[in-house]
Amino acid sequence: MSRRRLTAWACALLAAGAMAMSGAGAASAGPVGVQGLPTFLGVKFVDEGNNGQCLGPRDGAWVTNPNATTALRLDSDNRAGGCQLSFGIGDIDGSLAGLRVTYQLMPHVGAHSGQCGDNWSENDVPIGSSFTFGNPVRIDSDSRPGWCDLTFRVSGRNDVVLEVLFTAENGTGQCVGASGGWQPVVAGLPLTIGIDTDGRAGGCGLALRLTKY
Template sequence: MSGLRVTGRLRSLARVLAAGAFMVAGLSSTAAHASETAPLAAAPQLGVQFNADGDAGQCGGRTGEQWAASPDWTQAIRFDTDGRSGGCQLAFGVYDPDRALAGASVSYSLRPSAGGDAGQCGNYQSTYSMPILPIQVFGQAVRVDTDGRPGWCDLTFSVTGNVVLDVQFYPDGDAGQCPDALPAGQYRSAFVGTPVTVKIDADGRSGGCQFLLRLRHF
């Protein structure tokens, strides 16, 4: 009689263990499925396009097209325009695959300084939006061709919404070519109501101006 009771208990225990194993397996399967169908959000990327349209030695650093994921810095580009032929074409864009920046905007403009020779700052002296799209595209290109003529070009960035744009701009030679620049590693931040302007006055003096950007969102 006692043997029958022990056997019955063992069978009951086996059924309980089997049911528990089934539940654990079910939970594991559900968790695995959830992780497969809910990937981490992709970070927005800031794009810079920088090309020479004359003597390539005037447009240094990372030329061509580049994209940096938030909150990484772009690679430096370098203005060293002078009396050589041509200048540097510059454009920007934001790649936002998951629409993290919906409702935000980033704009840029290139204009001559007060009293400066407007011919140093190209034909597109207006304000342009950086496209914020789930594809990698750039806005209108602006052109820097500063030299020994009076004045310089003001490159200004403005933002709205949940973004901050950090701007590094510093000389690697004669500091007079990069008016109001900060030392390397320091930066100014454009956020709602607070634009940032860099002053590009590269010419025949030694060195040039290094320029980097970083996009942050919250």
């Protein structure tokens, strides 16, 4: 983690006057109404071609915060189809009121735009008791030039941290911005990772977790 990112993260937490971390154990795929477990983070990852390019919860899976989501494996290449990715936040007791979390997939500068679907908007992660997923973004990075940039943003609360774990299976450069540890996203400090999987060996791992201090 860079010194600038670490400093910004620390300042956000201090500004919130945070002292203790809240959370509970892992949840089932249908957590609505579970008592004592107020907030959840969900991810949905659909392999369009059912051919192993997108390994993860096709029907969506939820965990109680601050646990990490199911780890995804991104390995889109020249096989048919791509990966549909979306997120959701369950907030049973309203403790995340005012929070906004977004995700946006766009072609990197100079990249072939067909690798990144047609939803380039900043998509809101739905936050509420209905446990729904946001609009999917489509990842189909392959041998065409360039890659897709996936950006996460947080706003509205200084006491909530979204952390992203983006890992590479090898050193071929398919996972731009991959790190060996969790990277924080807080208000005013977005995070962008690059997905450049193609015919080279290996793929990228992606997991998220949400913590309220």
